[in-house]
Amino acid sequence: MASSVARRLGVFVLSLLAASVVIFLIAQALPGDVARIMLGNEASQADVDALRAQLGLDRPLPVRYLEWMGGLLHGDAGTSYLSGAPVSELIAPRLGVTLWLTGLALVLAVLVAVPLGMVAALHRRDAGGFVVSAVAQVGMAVPAFVAGIVLVAVFSVRLHLLPATGYVPLRSDPLGWARSLVLPVVALAAVQASVLTRYVRSAFIDVLTEDYYRTARAVGWTRGLAMLRHGLRNASLSLVTVLGLQLASVLVGAIVIEQVFVLPGLGQLLLEAVAQKDVLVVQGIVMLLVVFVLLINALVEVAAVALDPRVGEEVA
């Protein structure tokens, strides 16, 4: 067990390195000269060279990569070319919004998808199951931002129930915070729940053909309870992995949703930086998101070991 965790840790570190190289190379492939762009066409060549030196752009790529990575290890993602503020200080206050949005959407998606997927599996041959599958299929086709706009049209514009835009920090007004997050979370969760429902359904259909499910029925569990008692434990093994893989798409979904609802999260910062070509900020945020996804997936793998008594034994 310990050795398998160590091996996964190694794979995780290698993954981080590989991802960082790719992101760095793309970001540094910027056509033209950052210093020239910042100073404008009228600036003298001497000024441009001075700025290049100041930004460290005159040094070779590998050196700059190592500097960036070295900084990241200390939580220093460099300094914004434009505002001059450290990238980490720009990111920190934005992190909470995005994490709340992503986390709550994932939780909501699971809470909706597991029962629905189970119903769809148990009733796969009748109308009820067909309806659930069809709704999930349609739900998958509606982008989160479209769902967001439609929710705003209904609940804000027409019914005046919830705010259309804006964010209230949790500490200043918990109720306002909750109200500001309801629509974005629901919009983001709707798509994920649809995708997840399909996975849950097929995982539970697999369970239905398992001998242990038949045993559970033979000792007196009804269909639904046998599914909950023995199916859920076994299906959760594959579902946890799927959830980890979903995380990346939930995060990028959150970036777009933040634009719909004007939430001051990472996505807003990222898109502002993209608009201003503030490459170091873009690079920093993308790297942060990728690290987060890889970290969660590494944890998921460890969790899968913990959930399945067999995996740990076989490795040991």
Add this chain to the structure above:
Amino acid sequence: MSLLEVDGLTVAFGRGAPAIRDVCLRVDAGQRLGVIGESGSGKTVTALAIMGLLAENARLSGSIRIDGDELIGRSDRELARLRGDKLGMIFQEPLSALDPTMRSGRQVAEVLRLHEGAAAGAARERVLAMLAEVGFDDPERVADSYPFQLSGGQRQRVLTAMALINSPDLVICDEPTTALDVTVQATVLGVLDRVLSDAGAACLFISHDLAVVSQLCSDIAVMLDGQIVERGSTADIFDQPQHPYTRGLVATARLDLVAPGDRLPVIGDFYAGERR
């Protein structure tokens, strides 16, 4: 009135032809009836029909009565109350029939709690006693093991414990030893014989192996192509088999009668069915 009365039972799946036709069975309290036949003859369908565990697209007609109560047409919830309590079942695949993520002891205890609502502590005691009864010297260790840590024969005994812990009136065994090595088979059959006697439970024992059935059962029904073609006491079946298929079965089971050097008998020597 017998414990189990099956009359005119016909089962078809979807729009297909019937898998079993007009099956009639009687099992008295404490009696052991062996049902013998080749794979595809409808033995397992009969067993699952009695348990109410057939696939949802199964269409049943006829009658299945336990203590005079009709089971066909009852809801899954009502049947679930009988299963694991009055009716126990042991399956063919001991390797996959236990939940791989749950310790064996808990799976046995669950059956107890499900039907009696026994408290956790008391359940544990009874589980250990039951595990000792099915022949484990170290019930504590077995109870705390996951299924993958046990051998096939051990898992089959855990399943036997699950089927018998609520002292059912009828235990249905569907080829319980087919997947096991011959030596392990003998142990498991011995355990089954003993616990059935101790509990005074009746048994419907399904197998394709006449030798195995004759060890355990007082009576035998022979199934062929979805119908019962012959029934009688084990002794009668062996001494005066009527149906040619039964004669073939008996001949292939009594290899001790074959003289050294002679060709071994096959069922085809006695019975050339429509499908052969």
Add this chain to the structure above:
Amino acid sequence: MKRLELGVGVTLVALVAAMAVVSFVWTPYDPIRIVPADRLLRPGPAHLLGTDAFGRDLFSRLLVGARSCLSVGVISVGIAALIGVPVGLFVAQGPRWLARVVLRATDIAQALPALLLAILLAGVFGGSTTTAMVAIGAAAVPQFIRVTRAGARQVLSSDYVAAARSAGIPRWRTAWTHVLPNIGALIGVQASVTFAMAILAEAALSYLGLATQPPTPTWGRMLKEAQDFLYLQPGQVLWPALAVAGGVLGFNLLGDGLRDRLDPRLREAA
């Protein structure tokens, strides 16, 4: 029900394609001509779906929007298949360690989904149709590698390939004559599912203003513009929303329908 899936899928895909084709020969109005007098008209006989805040005809814009949706889909799926399929074929026949390295790399790549990659590219090069196509295509390469490899291994393990091999036919030839034709349908399924993903990504990117630039109409931009006038004319959201969802649904159903018709041995790879 399976036949229903495929039928609905084909119909929706055909509808989107028809919209794009029709837009080349006919639109009721010039989709980018600004007519201040006709601002925010409600749907009526003159303007089937009404007009936007610049007086542009929404039906015309919806038709033309299908073009960028389809072209981004076709190009990005093409990029993904042209890189992913050969690499997958090569990895399937290569040594084990290579397969392990490549599969691990495709795992890592999943942490950088199409949208994030597109945003990164837009941050460096500026958002355009090209960055969107390249990012969506590149992000889909790993799945093509995985599916092709899994399918190819399935075929390579079959008896007729072993027979061809033992007859002295070289590896690359068996890959060309036996493997590729047999996994064609499998790659079709992957292409269909990737196409749906591409439509989703393109819509999101053009909503964010990071794909095809104005004045060319796209469904994502129409949604953005409709959102700005949600209080005045909420109905504007409906049609571009339906168009995006219909396109995605169509390709997803097409992929599912094709998957069910696959050789069962290959279905596991899909």
